[in-house]
Structures are given as structure tokens and as C-alpha cells.
Amino acid sequence: MSVSPDEARFWPKIIKGPRTNDCWLWTGAVGDDGYGRYWIKTAGGQQALRPQRFAYLLLTGEQLPAEIKLMHSCDIPLCVRATGGKDSHLYPGTQADNLRDRSHKRRHANAHTWRWRGTGRANFAAQSRQLRDALKEHGWDESVIRPLMSGHDPNAPTLF
Ligand SMILES: [Zn+2]
Numbered sequence: 545m546s547v548s549p550d551e552a553r554f555w556p557k558i559i560k561g562p563r564t565n566d567c568w569l570w571t572g573a574v575g576d577d578g579y580g581r582y583w584i585k586t587a588g589g590q591q592a593l594r595p596q597r598f599a600y601l602l603l604t605g606e607q608l609p610a611e612i613k614l615m616h617s618c619d620i621p622l623c624v625r626a627t628g629g630k631d632s633h634l635y636p637g638t639q640a641d642n643l644r645d646r647s648h649k650r651r652h653a654n655a656h657t658w659r660w661r662g663t664g665r666a667n668f669a670a671q672s673r674q675l676r677d678a679l680k681e682h683g684w685d686e687s688v689i690r691p692l693m694s695g696h697d698p699n700a701p702t703l704f
Contacts, residue, residue: 578668600626
């Protein structure tokens with residue numbers, strides 16, 4: 545299978561966590577909604593893609609219709625681990641709703657919940673960019689990255 549220039553540029557922007565089930569985090573541009581942007585050149589000019597959707601396309605070969613949302617089971621907006629398999633952190637549409645329901649029922653299983661849910665849009669984007677910047681600066685340094693994902697860092701300056 546040949547690799548397109550867009551795909552070749554894409555993967556180096558992603559840092560995978562060290563554990564088997566860790567997130568794969570986007571380190572490129574982050575939009576004001578807190579989600580990534582991947583810019584590609586098309587015949588019509590520059591176009592911004594959602595990195596998680598592009599990852600899903602590359603990994604599954606499936607182009608999702610625009611109305612089908614990809615939803616994070618891990619709650620980390622920068623995560624692009626969209627393998628389409630059991631180890632995926634992103635699920636299309638209703639399947640994701642079902643998984644979310646289940647994760648609500650065992651709420652404590654998800655340490656990321658309080659940091660990434662119920663926060664305002666501006667904070668959401670700021671948190672994403674803080675995580676992205678830390679990844680670019682330190683790589684996946686457990687002592688830096690894990691607290692930024694889960695929020696369990698008593699020493700972190702209060703930015704928000
Ligand atoms: Zn994830």
C-alpha cells in the first residue's frame with residue numbers, strides 16, 4: 545500500500561503513550577473547540593481535517609459520512625486512537641453513546657472524566673493546548689503528561 549504525502553506527514557504529529565491501552569495524542573494544531581486540526585492541501589486550497597477522523601480513515605479504510613460523529617471513550621479530545629477495533633478510543637455515533645452510558649455507570653473507572661467534561665469551551669481548548677504544548681516540549685513524560693490528562697497534579701499552577 546502506498547503512503548500518501550498527507551499520511552506521511554500525519555503520523556509524526558502523534559505521540560503514543562507507553563502503556564498498551566494509552567491514548568495516541570495529537571501534537572499538531574488545536575482549534576478553539578479543543579480538538580485537533582490537520583491541514584492538507586487540496587485542489588480548492590487548504591482544508592482542515594479532524595485528526596481523529598483522518599486516523600480512523602487511515603486505520604480502517606472507512607470514510608465516515610459527515611453526519612456520523614466519532615466520539616472519544618477516553619474523554620481526551622486530542623486522542624486519535626481510532627483503530628476501529630477493540631483497542632480503539634473512538635467510536636462512531638451511536639456505538640459511542642452506548643459506551644458512554646456504560647462508562648457513566650462505572651464512572652470511577654475513568655480518571656479523565658472530571659477534567660474533560662462539563663468544562664467551558666474556552667477552558668477545554670486551553671487544556672488541550674496545554675497538553676499539546678507539554679507533549680511537544682517533553683515528549684510523553686509520565687510525570688508531566690499523565691497529570692495533564694487526569695488532572696491529578698497538586699503542584700500544577702491553577703491556570704483556569
Ligand atoms: Zn484515548
